Amino acid sequence: MRATKVRLLLKYSKCRVESFRRLSDTTQQRFPVNRGDFNRLNDGHRMYFQQLLGNNRILTEEDDLAKYNKDWFGFVKGSSQIVLKPKTTEEVSQILSFCNENRLAICPQGGNTDVVGASVPVFDEIVVSTELMNEIIDLDENSGVIVCQAGCVLENIDKKLEASGFMVPLDLGAKGSCHIGGNVSTNAGGLRLLRYGNLHGNVLGLEVVKANGEIMDCLSTLKKDNTGFHLKHLFIGSEGTLGFITKVSLQCPPRAKSINVAFLGLQNFDKVLKTFRKAKEDLCEILSAFEVMDFSTIEFSKDTLGITSPIGNYPFYLLIETSGSNSEHDADKLNKFLDTVLEKHLALNGTLATEPTKVNVSTNIHRCIQGGIN
């Protein structure tokens, strides 16, 4: 099913963006997709789910279902007739086991912030939402390892970590609504992947329910765990096709005390690459993001969101973020780096934000570009 979606997206990605706004049509009406040989939801199935979850954790009204059937971009629209909201791994296991035995297709869903149409049903799949699986189970204040349910919102995990001096190792535009289970199942990257690497390195353990309801406990919390086969990696980035992630154990780095953001304008891509090498050399351990945008991207965001470049027009722009533990040291490194790239004419112009508000404004330019595409 996922493969069909990917092919669809590739096929239609060249169409005009506007054409995807007609959300009165469902995915199956607009695209040449064929429903698999699955059973359709009947009263017996509904009754089973009601007995399992109670009426409060099942949605069946069209108005309630709407937001679970369409994606964030308004790109695709499913026609699921039911949303289930389990709270525990055991409930997920029972749902999956029942659906497997009754040939009912399901669509796991986290915060539904996905931008490639992969988190909503294509047809009438049962949506199994992690919305109510939002418990933070444990935080080890020595190791910085947090264990939580898959439905925890990324920003809530980060807030919990803040009090103990840690932070989540990924930063996404959708952090206020995306779920950690969705982040892991899509191997989400984000702005700070450059510094902290991807989730294969940061996820220490997973608890997963297989399609037949079997619970796999790979929920290690040990950073140097080398025992047995490392099966958890199969579920990182495989988008729910191999299993339903129910719990996550995440290694979190110390929280940065000092964050600076520089926004630069450059003449060509060769200078972008040279500036990247210089940034790795001079900023090294404090470099936390290095994002490239070209003129068209900023123009596109200006037209759509009214966001303009703070430094005028250039063929290329760089957003460079540093995160460190000592503001004086960080400022010293960043100033020396900026002096060098301007002196060597690698960058033509630039601005520096060190106050938290300005830092947020600068990083939001980049985060909003994604929104600008919508």
Next chain:
Amino acid sequence: MRATKVRLLLKYSKCRVESFRRLSDTTQQRFPVNRGDFNRLNDGHRMYFQQLLGNNRILTEEDDLAKYNKDWFGFVKGSSQIVLKPKTTEEVSQILSFCNENRLAICPQGGNTDVVGASVPVFDEIVVSTELMNEIIDLDENSGVIVCQAGCVLENIDKKLEASGFMVPLDLGAKGSCHIGGNVSTNAGGLRLLRYGNLHGNVLGLEVVKANGEIMDCLSTLKKDNTGFHLKHLFIGSEGTLGFITKVSLQCPPRAKSINVAFLGLQNFDKVLKTFRKAKEDLCEILSAFEVMDFSTIEFSKDTLGITSPIGNYPFYLLIETSGSNSEHDADKLNKFLDTVLEKHLALNGTLATEPTKVNVSTNIHRCIQGGIN
């Protein structure tokens, strides 16, 4: 076969170390292991390997075979009759395909620096050594991604990276002889795992030959690669049981310009944990190693290797390494940290090494402890 080895090691780990020195006996003579139903090497097999590799890349004399049959600890001893030294992936593929068709057991071997008896044959398995697969294929000086054959020695990769301002993200006592293929297949950690994470995060791609000779190309060089299933992780840490690693693509961080090492003496484990938290807070982005040793460990090394604690006797010792891009900033952070832990009586005594020679001496204390166990 690997499972048998693990059970053996667990069973006999409580025996006196001396008992493992009697290397006149082979593993199968000393332990209750049963050879699988594999064929034995005959002249026809030898002829095939000679035609494939020529006489210079095959060892069959007992003296030549000796070092491939015993492990670094002198813990186990196999009785392989032949060592094969392929140079290319295609040769590995042909060897594995032939062995698979002829029911011949094989033992992949890298630098044979393994310390749990897993890199040598248990019986008469054919040793397939990566010794001659030592070509560095590519280094991208922008991204720091290096691609090389599995038999490259870790230290040689590091030397190649040094000229471009990068370093390998793992530091092992055996770096002068261990092979990157062995590092990956055992998911080797080492002193700097704390900073750079394990190989699931740092390995971007692998080329692997399956037992039937099929070549799997997962040799991506893209850090943010999110396409398809991430099958390469199955081979990281599975010790050759699922496939023979032939090529590795590795993400390498910028090389540190400043390295400092502190060696501290502490009163109890609670203070070790508190010092760890303080180190993460104060040293944060420059903290690259934090290794704990207790009194018995240092005493053991003193008796065996003549290495003594440079600061007298304490119940616990810490080796703390910082790596950064600015020696002044690093020294400032480390001095403040040390002042605090001494003032707060977290540490009772300590010494600091900033010159490269002293740094090497200090880190060698820890590296040699492993040797002291032998």
